[in-house]
Amino acid sequence: MAHFSARITVTLKNGVLDPQGKAIESALGSLGFEGVDSVRQGKTFDVALDAASQSDAETALNAMCEKLLANTVIEDYRVEIG
Amino acid sequence: MKTTIALFPGSNRDRDMIAAVGKISGEASTLVWHTSTELPESDLIILPGGFSHGDYLRAGAIAARAPIMQAIAKAAADGVRVLGVCNGFQTLTEAGLLPGALMRNAGLNFVCKMVQLEVTNAASPFTNRYNAGDVIDCPVAHHDGNFFADSDTLARLEDDGLVAFRYANGTNPNGSINDIAGILNPAGNVLGMMPHPENRIEAAHGGDDGRRLFEAAMNVLESEAA
Numbered sequence: 001m002a003h004f005s006a007r008i009t010v011t012l013k014n015g016v017l018d019p020q021g022k023a024i025e026s027a028l029g030s031l032g033f034e035g036v037d038s039v040r041q042g043k044t045f046d047v048a049l050d051a052a053s054q055s056d057a058e059t060a061l062n063a064m065c066e067k068l069l070a071n072t073v074i075e076d077y078r079v080e081i082g
Numbered sequence: 083m084k085t086t087i088a089l090f091p092g093s094n095r096d097r098d099m100i101a102a103v104g105k106i107s108g109e110a111s112t113l114v115w116h117t118s119t120e121l122p123e124s125d126l127i128i129l130p131g132g133f134s135h136g137d138y139l140r141a142g143a144i145a146a147r148a149p150i151m152q153a154i155a156k157a158a159a160d161g162v163r164v165l166g167v168c169n170g171f172q173t174l175t176e177a178g179l180l181p182g183a184l185m186r187n188a189g190l191n192f193v194c195k196m197v198q199l200e201v202t203n204a205a206s207p208f209t210n211r212y213n214a215g216d217v218i219d220c221p222v223a224h225h226d227g228n229f230f231a232d233s234d235t236l237a238r239l240e241d242d243g244l245v246a247f248r249y250a251n252g253t254n255p256n257g258s259i260n261d262i263a264g265i266l267n268p269a270g271n272v273l274g275m276m277p278h279p280e281n282r283i284e285a286a287h288g289g290d291d292g293r294r295l296f297e298a299a300m301n302v303l304e305s306e307a308a
Contacts, residue, residue: 016230017257019188068147071140071176073183074230 129170188257
């Protein structure tokens with residue numbers, strides 16, 4: 001078994017309204033930051049895991065996203081193994 | 083009719099459901115904890131409102147993966163009636179028993195107010211004591227009630243008449259797509275809704291528009307609210 005550190009990023013799909021991102025975008029404008037076109041809020045999960053190989057780790061991490069970490073009705077996810 | 087109420091850590095409308103079931107049917111509910119793998123014999127299973135698991139990750143996401151949900155999914159497939167209100171609705175969508183997702187309210191605020199609902203499907207076991215087009219008063223209290231579904235799913239819900247309730251007269255409190263307040267599964271035995279009919283069953287609530295939903299779901303005769 002080898003040890004892996006992964007970062008999973010979950011974001012709302014394009015076309016899904018993100019009211020929190022909109023509120024943050026507006027607050028950035030109020031603070032005087034110019035040129036901000038859009039803000040989309042997401043989540044990151046740092047997962048440390050043991051797996052036989054990197055490909056096994058990727059398979060497990062993708063399954064975690066599909067089954068729990070992301071709601072694929074509204075969210076996309078990305079898995080990066082460091 | 084045997085009614086079972088599923089409890090999760092953070093459920094907080096369970097007492098309201100127990101009271102509504104008891105007052106309307108005269109029968110006690112059986113309570114089942116989320117770690118159970120089996121359900122008692124049930125004709126109606128209710129997932130009450132609240133903030134299961136603190137709404138961590140996403141509202142209803144962790145509750146939807148609880149052991150009891152597999153038993154509830156099997157019962158639903160066997161035709162047992164399942165009602166999810168508020169956090170219960172969120173949990174049913176997260177569990178895949180109903181389509182779509184409930185997102186943060188468009189206005190970002192928690193809303194706790196009275197809304198009006200149009201009964202859009204009056205043929206289901208939950209809504210058949212109403213007439214299609216009836217507009218009823220019902221309270222909402224939620225932060226994540228903004229129903230969303232992709233365009234294919236939305237078209238299927240609309241075309242198949244699976245929208246049970248719609249916010250009426252401009253009272254959509256959360257930005258929900260097509261003003262959707264509650265939806266049915268294709269078989270009609272699973273209903274999820276954000277508003278709280280259990281808080282509109284008697285004079286002390288200011289009205290009893292929610293009472294007929296329980297009378298229908300539990301096959302009890304219509305009665306005058308106390």
